[in-house]
Amino acid sequence: MCEKETEVQSQIVNIESVIPKNRLAVLKWNGWGYKDSKFQVTEKGIIRFTGNRYAIGETDLPFFTQWVQEVLNIDLNSRNVPRNNFESLELPLSIVPDDFLNALKTIKIDYTVDDLARLSRSHGQTLYDIYSLQHGKCYPRISDIVVWPRNHEEVVNLVDLVNHHDVVLIPFGGGTSVSGAVTCPENEKRCIVIVDTSQMNRLLWLDESNLLACFEAGIIGQDMERELRKQGYTCGHEPDSYEFSSLGGWVATRASGMKKNVYGNIEDLVIDAKMVTPKGVLEKNSKVPRMSCGPDFQQIIFGSEGTLGIITEVAIKIRPLPKCSVYNSVIFPNFESGVKCMREVARQRCQPASIRLMDNTQFKFGQALRPVGSIFGNMLDILKRKYLTGIxxxxxxxxxxxxxxxxxxxxxxxxxKNRIFQIAASFNGVIAGEKNGERGYMLTFVIAYIRDLALEYNVVAESFETSVPWNNTILLCNSVKKTVENECKKLNIQHYLISCRVTQTYDTGCCVYFYFGFNWTGLDDPVLIYHHIESAARDTIIASGGSISHHHGVGKLRAHWYKKNTPKTVLSLYSASKKNLDPKNVFAVGNLITFPLSKL
Known part of the structure; x- marks a missing residue:
């Protein structure tokens, strides 16, 4: 048994990452995703998606072009050219104490004070982040230095070093945060060090007997899945940001994935994790499936959002690759019927790997993103439409x-499939086929690119999510839409979009995902206006029985609601943990609860 254990844990595999150390060689510095992938308007005035990484790559999208013009009143002849050169931004100077820099050199961790490297790791993907980079001013505070530890031991040395020198550490994974979680606190006067975990991306061991694998926390989701698939396994965790987000980021934000019904959320998948704190390493150091040994204090790692330490290694459950994966779809006469069907599916506990419901606005949006088909394909679309409306x-x-x-x-x-279709039929659902199901699933990875195009044509847009009990789902969706509608009327915003979809289901409730955007032509400070309206919508969410967040975390954007809606006893436990694990407030990222910027 001991020999087998040693053999399993010695199988270290170096993995080539899709995001290299110089991440800007592949990714945009002022937008979402790959450099070669984006929506753009051609000389003929048609929106086109570039690159060949996605199914709609190098495809003209005339239906989408028409849709954005009709819904958002976009003038495709009037473009706000985004900033392409970061040098026009006035970046805060890098200030690194000499004694700390000299000490950093002694522990031989790679570092840089390059301006673009500091800037590109001092933000996530919020509307404020990207608007500021493309059209606004630079953030008032960015990191002073970026470091790249290569393993757990180097992180231990780094945390000891910064704790001694009273320097701030902010962990950075894939940079996909939409909660302001990696934003540098504006009033922090101490040196801020961004810890880029991208070089900690190895497979440390794979235990086929117990279906477990251990990876370093900096590995990107699609890299981890690719490595597991080579050996016939999957972890099944597939968030919308799966292409760019990291394993450590998933744990730190209590992430959820599109296939959680089969594989579970991140807290269900993790069997053990290491987090380095100024007071030592927090870990279970065990591979057993469950323990009844007092309170599980390791749970504090989940959702800690970089405030307590750096996650370095994560042991997760894996499963053999499924022999068969099949997409499908069902159309309902209205959103209420679809929600009732999903409720019944959850009641019978027969959810497939993924089950998601788009409202009518998102349905039309998805249809608009289809390319022009053949004459035969267009005829089929007409016949299907006549069948739905006529019959x-x-x-x-x-x-x-x-x-x-x-x-x-x-x-x-x-x-x-037969069981789901029987349930759907009882709620007047009509089978819509595999093609629509696959397109709807895959478009998830492309939607995030749309915001960059929207910013070029006076449209600001963002998404926000919540979880809600089943009996409040319809009320919450309708109330949020009504709140947004009322706020837009007050501000004389005439062209806007508010839509929702149910993305994950549970026994007792579901996750609802909202998309909101508007044409801000004639208005000042569109980002501020957007946040005002979203804040009103989130107040409505909470008043309707929804949560602050389902899987995006709290960060800084939702800290107000976290403090307001979390029991004082829980807040005091978190504060006590922070003071015990990080007494000098080294991890002063400012998420969840704002602590004094100096020592606690």
């Missing part, structure tokens, strides 16, 4: 679509 009696202005992904053996998938 089924559906109204195209109210229908919604549920996308499905089934995994398992062929017989398991077939049986599962």
């Amino acid at each position: 089924c009696g559906f109204r195209l202005d109210s229908v919604c679509v549920m996308t499905l992904l089934f995994e398992g053996t062929r017989s398991e998938v077939d049986n599962h």
